[in-house]
Amino acid sequence: xxxxxxxxxxxxxxxxxxxxxxxxxxxxxxxxxxxxxxxxxxxxxxxxxxxxxxxxxxxxxxxxxxxxxxxxxxxxxxxxxxxxxxxxxxxxxxxxxxxxxxxxxxxxxxxxxxxxxxxxxxxxxxxxxxxxxxxxxxxxxxxxxxxxxxxxxxxxxxxxxxxxxxxxxxxxxxxxxxxxxxxxxxxxxxxxxxxxxxxx
Amino acid sequence: xxxxxxxxxxxxxxxxxxxxxxxxxxxxxxxxxxxxxxxxxxxxxxxxxxxxxxxxxxxxxxxxxxxxxxxxxxxxxxxxxxxxxxxxxxxxxxxxxxxxxxxxxxxxxxxxxxxxxxxxxxxxxxxxxxxxxxxxxxxxxxxxxxxxxxxxxxxx
Numbered sequence: 001x002x003x004x005x006x007x008x009x010x011x012x013x014x015x016x017x018x019x020x021x022x023x024x025x026x027x028x029x030x031x032x033x034x035x036x037x038x039x040x041x042x043x044x045x046x047x048x049x050x051x052x053x054x055x056x057x058x059x060x061x062x063x064x065x066x067x068x069x070x071x072x073x074x075x076x077x078x079x080x081x082x083x084x085x086x087x088x089x090x091x092x093x094x095x096x097x098x099x100x101x102x103x104x105x106x107x108x109x110x111x112x113x114x115x116x117x118x119x120x121x122x123x124x125x126x127x128x129x130x131x132x133x134x135x136x137x138x139x140x141x142x143x144x145x146x147x148x149x150x151x152x153x154x155x156x157x158x159x160x161x162x163x164x165x166x167x168x169x170x171x172x173x174x175x176x177x178x179x180x181x182x183x184x185x186x187x188x189x190x191x192x193x194x195x196x197x198x199x200x
Numbered sequence: 201x202x203x204x205x206x207x208x209x210x211x212x213x214x215x216x217x218x219x220x221x222x223x224x225x226x227x228x229x230x231x232x233x234x235x236x237x238x239x240x241x242x243x244x245x246x247x248x249x250x251x252x253x254x255x256x257x258x259x260x261x262x263x264x265x266x267x268x269x270x271x272x273x274x275x276x277x278x279x280x281x282x283x284x285x286x287x288x289x290x291x292x293x294x295x296x297x298x299x300x301x302x303x304x305x306x307x308x309x310x311x312x313x314x315x316x317x318x319x320x321x322x323x324x325x326x327x328x329x330x331x332x333x334x335x336x337x338x339x340x341x342x343x344x345x346x347x348x349x350x351x352x353x354x355x356x
Binding site for chain 1 (some may be wrong): 222223224226228234237239240241242244247248249252253254255256257269270271272273274275276
């Protein structure tokens with residue numbers, strides 16, 4: 001579990017701040033966000049869905065695909081953050097080069113995925129993932145992500161800051177997520193790890 | 201003329217060389233720019249952390265100095281939410297209904313606003329289903345009419 005805050009500046013110049021705590025259960029493949037700002041609500045990501053709960057009531061359920069498997073928490077817990085989970089996610093290694101002190105690995109989607117996903121370039125430094133550049137199938141830049149301020153928590157390497165630039169037709173979105181008070185194998189707060197979505 | 205072509209080719213090479221920055225450059229981040237872009241939100245974040253449990257409504261009502269000038273959205277994680285929805289759809293209306301109600305115009309609206317192949321497909325289905333129902337309806341009417349005509353003729 002960890003405290004988190006996400007600051008976002010959108011292309012339309014609107015701003016968003018989200019603050020709360022996040023809980024990840026590797027065995028159950030479940031992420032629970034206990035959000036306190038902008039309003040109190042709980043987001044549960046499990047079984048390819050995101051459930052939003054407000055005041056004890058389920059207010060929405062949306063398909064999320066494989067979001068938990070590719071979350072930073074799952075990748076870090078499984079020790080696969082350095083390849084961004086691409087090895088097991090339908091990508092194969094393309095060109096590898098060293099530039100400006102970084103090892104840049106180009107990952108190419110398998111033919112089946114090529115119509116939906118573009119290439120991904122990962123930057124690693126001392127075997128730590130420091131950056132991800134995503135392209136769409138038309139080879140247009142979609143996003144740049146930076147993983148920084150790594151700390152070791154009981155053997156788990158976790159970046160305390162993730163900065164992301166997302167490029168859309170409307171312009172650039174900038175998101176900065178910071179994590180604090182990371183606790184691995186927390187023995188308390190079982191009730192939140194076992195949070196049951198109303199009606200499920 | 202040849203000289204002009206050489207000059208044009210040279211300029212093109214220079215421009216494309218600049219535009220084609222190395223991949224490593226994409227992994228450079230301007231920290232000062234990020235800090236400046238986020239300065240308003242950082243101030244709000246500090247306020248929220250110092251006032252545990254405060255919500256946006258309370259910030260707007262009680263600490264207007266901080267939030268009043270900010271163009272704040274009242275929702276969490278817009279980026280993630282948008283990503284989960286598969287991108288922003290025009291007017292927030294599902295693609296299927298754009299195709300269903302407006303036909304090819306609806307498909308065009310979805311295509312040009314989302315540029316998303318899957319959403320456009322949904323709009324196409326939305327267009328095809330009422331069209332198919334319409335065709336079936338006309339076939340049904342024609343069959344009924346024909347059988348009635350045959351029936352009438354058989355009584356002569």
